[in-house]
Amino acid sequence: MTAAPRARGAEAGAGVLALNGVTRRFGEFTAVDNVSVEVGPGELLALVGASGSGKTTTLRIAAGYEQPDAGTVTLGGADITRVPPERRGFGMVFQHYALFPHMPVEENVAFGLEARRVSKAERLEKARAALDAVGLSGAGDRAIQSLSGGEQQRVALARALVIEPRALLLDEPLSNLDPTLRQAMRDDLRAMLRRVGVPALFVTHDQEDAFAIADRIALLKKGKLLQVGTPEELYEAPESREVAAFIGRGTMVPAIDRGTTASVIIGGQTRELNVNRPKGMSLPYGKAFVVLRPEALELVGQGGNSAWPGRVVNRRFAGGVIVYRVELAGGVTVDVESASGNAHEDDNVAVAPTKGPFQ
Amino acid sequence: MRSSFRRQSWLIAFPVILLLLWTVVYPNAAVIAGSFENGLGHWREFAASPADREALWTSLVISVASVFASLAIGVPLAFLLGRFNFPGRRLLRAVATLPAALPPLVGVIAFLFLYGESGLITRIVQRILGMQEAPWRLKGVGAIVFVHAYTMYVYVFLFVSAGLERFDATLDEAASGLGASTWQRLRRVTLPLLMPAVGGSALLVFMNALGSFSAPYVFGGGLRVLSTQILASKTNGALGLAYVETTVLALSAVAGLVLFRWLDRKRRYTLASKGGRKRREIRSRRIQILTSIAAAIIVIALVLPHLMVVLVSFARDGVWTTQVLPPEYTFENYRRLFSESELWRPITNSVSMALVATAGNLVVCFLAAYLIVFRKFAGRGLLELLVALPWAIPATAIALGLAATFNRNDLFSGRILLVGTFWILPLAYFIRDIPLVASAVEGSLRQMDASLEDAARGLGASWLLTMRRVILPAARPGLVAGGLLAAVTAVGEFVASVVLYTHANRPISMEILAQLRALAFGTAAAYSVLLIFLVLLMTLAARSFEERLA
Numbered sequence: 001m002t003a004a005p006r007a008r009g010a011e012a013g014a015g016v017l018a019l020n021g022v023t024r025r026f027g028e029f030t031a032v033d034n035v036s037v038e039v040g041p042g043e044l045l046a047l048v049g050a051s052g053s054g055k056t057t058t059l060r061i062a063a064g065y066e067q068p069d070a071g072t073v074t075l076g077g078a079d080i081t082r083v084p085p086e087r088r089g090f091g092m093v094f095q096h097y098a099l100f101p102h103m104p105v106e107e108n109v110a111f112g113l114e115a116r117r118v119s120k121a122e123r124l125e126k127a128r129a130a131l132d133a134v135g136l137s138g139a140g141d142r143a144i145q146s147l148s149g150g151e152q153q154r155v156a157l158a159r160a161l162v163i164e165p166r167a168l169l170l171d172e173p174l175s176n177l178d179p180t181l182r183q184a185m186r187d188d189l190r191a192m193l194r195r196v197g198v199p200a201l202f203v204t205h206d207q208e209d210a211f212a213i214a215d216r217i218a219l220l221k222k223g224k225l226l227q228v229g230t231p232e233e234l235y236e237a238p239e240s241r242e243v244a245a246f247i248g249r250g251t252m253v254p255a256i257d258r259g260t261t262a263s264v265i266i267g268g269q270t271r272e273l274n275v276n277r278p279k280g281m282s283l284p285y286g287k288a289f290v291v292l293r294p295e296a297l298e299l300v301g302q303g304g305n306s307a308w309p310g311r312v313v314n315r316r317f318a319g320g321v322i323v324y325r326v327e328l329a330g331g332v333t334v335d336v337e338s339a340s341g342n343a344h345e346d347d348n349v350a351v352a353p354t355k356g357p358f359q
Numbered sequence: 360m361r362s363s364f365r366r367q368s369w370l371i372a373f374p375v376i377l378l379l380l381w382t383v384v385y386p387n388a389a390v391i392a393g394s395f396e397n398g399l400g401h402w403r404e405f406a407a408s409p410a411d412r413e414a415l416w417t418s419l420v421i422s423v424a425s426v427f428a429s430l431a432i433g434v435p436l437a438f439l440l441g442r443f444n445f446p447g448r449r450l451l452r453a454v455a456t457l458p459a460a461l462p463p464l465v466g467v468i469a470f471l472f473l474y475g476e477s478g479l480i481t482r483i484v485q486r487i488l489g490m491q492e493a494p495w496r497l498k499g500v501g502a503i504v505f506v507h508a509y510t511m512y513v514y515v516f517l518f519v520s521a522g523l524e525r526f527d528a529t530l531d532e533a534a535s536g537l538g539a540s541t542w543q544r545l546r547r548v549t550l551p552l553l554m555p556a557v558g559g560s561a562l563l564v565f566m567n568a569l570g571s572f573s574a575p576y577v578f579g580g581g582l583r584v585l586s587t588q589i590l591a592s593k594t595n596g597a598l599g600l601a602y603v604e605t606t607v608l609a610l611s612a613v614a615g616l617v618l619f620r621w622l623d624r625k626r627r628y629t630l631a632s633k634g635g636r637k638r639r640e641i642r643s644r645r646i647q648i649l650t651s652i653a654a655a656i657i658v659i660a661l662v663l664p665h666l667m668v669v670l671v672s673f674a675r676d677g678v679w680t681t682q683v684l685p686p687e688y689t690f691e692n693y694r695r696l697f698s699e700s701e702l703w704r705p706i707t708n709s710v711s712m713a714l715v716a717t718a719g720n721l722v723v724c725f726l727a728a729y730l731i732v733f734r735k736f737a738g739r740g741l742l743e744l745l746v747a748l749p750w751a752i753p754a755t756a757i758a759l760g761l762a763a764t765f766n767r768n769d770l771f772s773g774r775i776l777l778v779g780t781f782w783i784l785p786l787a788y789f790i791r792d793i794p795l796v797a798s799a800v801e802g803s804l805r806q807m808d809a810s811l812e813d814a815a816r817g818l819g820a821s822w823l824l825t826m827r828r829v830i831l832p833a834a835r836p837g838l839v840a841g842g843l844l845a846a847v848t849a850v851g852e853f854v855a856s857v858v859l860y861t862h863a864n865r866p867i868s869m870e871i872l873a874q875l876r877a878l879a880f881g882t883a884a885a886y887s888v889l890l891i892f893l894v895l896l897m898t899l900a901a902r903s904f905e906e907r908l909a
Contacts, residue, residue, distance in 0.1 A: 065813055086816045098814035102832040111828070112818030163818060 015076025016040050017062065017167045017199035022071035024057055031057040033223035034071070039167070039199035044190065046214035047203045050246075054223035055203045056171060062201055063169050064088050075166060075199075086115070091160030093170040097152045099144045105155055106131065106140035112163035130162040131155070134192065150181045157189075161196060168193060170202035174209050186212040207247060219243055237276050241289050250291040251334045257288035264290055266308045267329020273353055292353070294323060294335040299343060300352045307350035310334075312343050326351055367822070368736040375726050376738055379745040381773060382790055386760030387609065387752060393763055394602035401599035405607070411600075414583040415607060418569060421503050421584060422615070425568035426561050428508035433515025434557065436657070441523040444638040445647055447654040454661045459513040460894060461664065462851025463573045464868045465887040466510045468875060469664030471497065471577065472671050472884070474505070479667060482683040502578040507568050509664070514567075515560040522556030555623065562619040569612055570753030572854040577875075585611070586755040590858060593759065602763065605756045616751055665891070672884035679880060692885035702882070705870035706889065712781070712866060713849035716788035720796040720845045721838055723789075728800035728837070729830060733812060750794035757790055758858035781864050787855040792845035799841030800834050807833035835908065843901040847894050 017039045024032040032054040039045040047055040060066040062073060064085035072081045080088060099108050106127045113123035128140055134154040139147075147155065153173065160168060173189060174182050190213045193200045204210050210217050211231045219226045219234060226246075227239045238244035245252060255262040255273075262275045273290060300307045313333070314325035324336045324343060328351065336351055343349050394401050405411050440452050458466065473480050476493045484494050497505075526549070534544045575584040585608040592601035641647045672692055674685030696702050727746050731739060749757060765777035765786070777783040811833070815825040853868035860869050867890050874883035 063813075063817060065817075084816070085813070086819050086821060088817075089819065090817060092814065092817040094810045094814055096808060096810065098808055098810040100811060100814075100829060100832075103828075111815065111820070114828075115815075115818055115820040115824055159818065 018074045020072045022061055022068040024061060024066055025069050030223050035225045037218045037228060039201050041199055042197045044193055044200045044213055044215045046210035046217045048207055048210045048217050049220035053220040055220050059169055059171055059203045063090055063092050089166045091163060091165030091168045093156045093160050093173050095172040097156040099152055099155055101144050104141050104143055108155060109159045109162055126162055130158040134158045149177050165198060167198050168200040172203055189213055244291045250293040252289050252291055253332060255288050255290040262288060262290050266332050269308050292334050294337040296354050297334060297336040297351055298354055299336055299338050300350050307352040309350050312345050312347045312349055315345050368734040371726055372730050372738055376742055383745055383748050386764040389764045390602050390605050390760045394606045397599055401603045404600055405603040410583055414585045414588040418585040421500055422565050422568040424504045425507035425511060426564045428504050429512040429515045429564045432508055432512040434519055437516050437519035437523060441520055442638060444640050445650045447651050451654045451658055454658055455516055456513050457661050458510045462890050464853045464871055465890060467506055467573045467577045468883060469668045470506050472667045473663060497578055498580040499582055503574045506574040511564045511567055514563045518556040518560035519553060522553045558623045565615050566612055572755060589755050589759055601759060605759045609752050609756045612751055612753055668884050668887045671880055672888045674881040676879040676881040692881040696885055705865050705867045708864050709850050709866040712785045713846050715785040716849045717842050717846040719789045720792050721842050724796040724800055725834055728797050728804055732801055732804040746797045747794055749790050754791055754854035758787055758855035761787055762859060779861050783859050784856060784864055787859055788849035788852055792848060796841035796845050800837035803834050803837030839901050839905050843897055846897050850893055851890050
């Protein structure tokens with residue numbers, strides 16, 4: 001018996017988890033507004049957004065704790081919108097893990113099997129196997145209170161996995177871990193989730209977590225789905241200003257769209273930049289925005305013709321590179337990554353774009 | 360599922376709300392309606408009666424005086440124990456809450472034995488001063504406030520002590536760093552921050568004093584207060600007037616509640632629980648000795664009522680007349696309690712009625728607290744109000760309402776005959792203890808992570824399994840503590856009992872009163888000791904139960 005079952009695509013019920021045009025209102029407030037996403041078997045999809053963006057409500061709709069006012073939830077094509085959570089057979093990991101404080105570790109892990117009326121001997125055996133799978137062998141009779149944050153997270157994961165879930169849902173699975181543990185858990189979590197082979201949907205406000213774990217990212221803002229795509233797509237080809245502003249660092253500047261290039265004017269200095277046109281953007285020669293990412297800018301010698309002159313207002317060492325914050329003319333401030341540490345605060349410098357493409 | 364959730368919430372909430380409407384709201388509504396049965400007739404009668412106006416005024420005076428007396432004892436005691444170290448501190452701390460362990464009537468008779476006309480202290484003072492008559496009489500407003508102060512200062516002490524413990528010591532340090540003197544710090548920092556605790560406990564004392572029955576009943580002499588006046592009117596058959604008096608008493612309580620809330624309206628801060636302030640050693644040798652002497656006197660004053668009751672319980676009935684102490688001692692009182700079935704009866708009555716009431720409290724309050732903490736449904740506000748309501752209604756009013764409602768079988772108007780049966784007193788105890796048990800369970804459930812219920816359901820657990828394996832264990836500390844308090848109050852209950860008891864189901868408190876009237880002090884005291892013993896036993900049982908499960 002493997003606690004973390006392999007992909008069971010052939011089994012009945014296993015399949016794509018889909019939210020179709022889901023909407024949820026709380027009084028006047030629309031928490032989730034017509035959101036559609038699909039997660040395939042073995043795929044990891046991250047719901048990303050700031051707090052209040054509706055990502056947790058979306059997850060709770062997928063789990064069955066909330067009912068959508070409109071739209072449906074399907075699993076393998078079957079409508080499960082009205083199926084209550086206790087009959088969905090999903091594994092859920094809660095933000096604060098929601099481990100039962102009055103039960104030892106193995107009883108926590110075995111609880112889902114207890115609910116399924118599995119005999120005591122069998123469920124304890126499976127619970128131990130699940131604990132082995134998350135690297136907590138022999139922790140079965142420990143008290144929940146004696147576990148570290150990372151251990152609690154593993155127990156919560158084991159508890160969700162032992163019921164052989166048809167889908168996995170995780171609410172901010174890493175947000176309660178300290179930074180070093182968090183880095184390590186990202187890799188572990190991705191490996192464990194991939195092994196299970198069922199659709200996995202997880203919520204995070206941290207885009208770095210999302211980049212590190214997810215196959216695809218769904219970006220939400222104020223209940224609306226802004227864009228779904230691979231991390232690379234979101235970073236390199238944001239479909240809207242909002243996506244560009246949320247993903248990665250960078251300064252957004254107004255530009256004139258000229259097809260494969262865009263003209264950016266800062267303090268009277270115009271520069272022509274190569275750009276990645278977002279899909280679906282069909283009207284060239286209009287007003288647009290370009291993101292100036294720190295890694296796509298460089299400091300150049302004073303007097304460069306088409307460089308933008310500016311003044312260093314802040315200099316920060318970021319391991320391997322120096323990040324300069326440069327105030328350009330016209331009140332535009334950009335971050336510039338540079339390998340050289342020659343410039344200092346209050347120095348006058350010039351900033352030029354690298355080859356691009358820009359977004 | 361949201362829709363079926365709502366349905367399920369209502370499925371549990373409906374019977375609970377219905378039960379509370381029927382047992383808490385309906386009787387009180389019946390009382391108010393009864394006061395108008397004659398149009399404004401009964402109200403005019405009330406307004407015209409000098410006795411009733413005096414009763415209302417005296418009730419308010421006693422309540423306010425009890426508040427100030429309790430504050431005068433509780434606040435300094437909390438400061439003394441919370442801020443200073445002195446020889447005897449631990450002993451004083453251990454006995455400081457002792458008065459709360461005395462059932463109301465037992466406290467009253469202990470005071471009678473100590474400070475009454477033929478009481479121990481009275482006689483000693485009389486001897487020392489060589490007086491012909493007792494130096495004072497334990498009668499009237501002063502006597503009542505004296506007893507109230509002894510039993511009720513504990514609320515103030517506990518609230519203020521808790522406030523001091525949570526008090527952020529750095530605030531005091533900040534103030535002294537800014538150059539504030541000890542007095543300025545006390546006046547401008549410490550006391551204002553303790554005001555919520557002081558206000559909360561003052562409200563509690565006010566409500567208790569307003570509804571207090573035993574002290575006015577025993578020490579009142581010719582004095583009238585509303586609660587005793589209600590019983591008198593009822594006994595005289597003037598039910599309409601009793602309804603008006605009950606309504607006025609309940610309105611006074613609500614007015615007090617509203618007034619305190621209004622006075623407290625501006626306080627929006629809470630004390631951060633940094634705590635950790637060291638107690639100061641008293642340096643001056645003289646003050647240290649004085650403090651210890653004062654502490655010793657307080658300890659004796661606090662323990663004396665208990666000791667006196669124990670002592671008198673061994674006194675032979677009818678022989679203690681003019682002596683300082685009872686002259687003859689015997690085990691006879693106890694032997695009779697356990698061997699004579701008529702004397703044993705009140706004990707089984709009280710225990711079984713308390714158990715029935717507590718069982719009811721546990722079931723209903725658990726469901727109510729669960730709904731209030733975890734469910735969102737249209738009737739939740741109503742449920743919260745219903746659960747808190749009995750707290751604002753004096754026990755005499757609750758009892759009279761029950762007497763007015765459950766006095767006949769009439770299913771059409773929702774009445775069943777309970778008056779004169781075993782069930783009327785457990786019902787009264789049940790109602791009185793609803794707020795207590797519900798808030799204890801609520802406290803436990805609020806500490807529980809709300810997502811535990813979601814987690815259990817997500818893992819496939821049915822509602823029943825979730826209740827049994829997740830919610831109930833989380834509620835357990837509150838259930839044990841609330842159940843214990845409910846059982847303890849019910850077993851010694853007097854105020855509602857005196858209105859509703861019958862000879863067959865008389866509780867211990869009524870028997871104590873009867874023995875007292877027959878001047879069988881020894882027997883009355885033996886009952887009292889037994890009552891204290893029962894309370895102790897229940898506390899130990901609850902503690903060992905909790906330890907076994909934890």
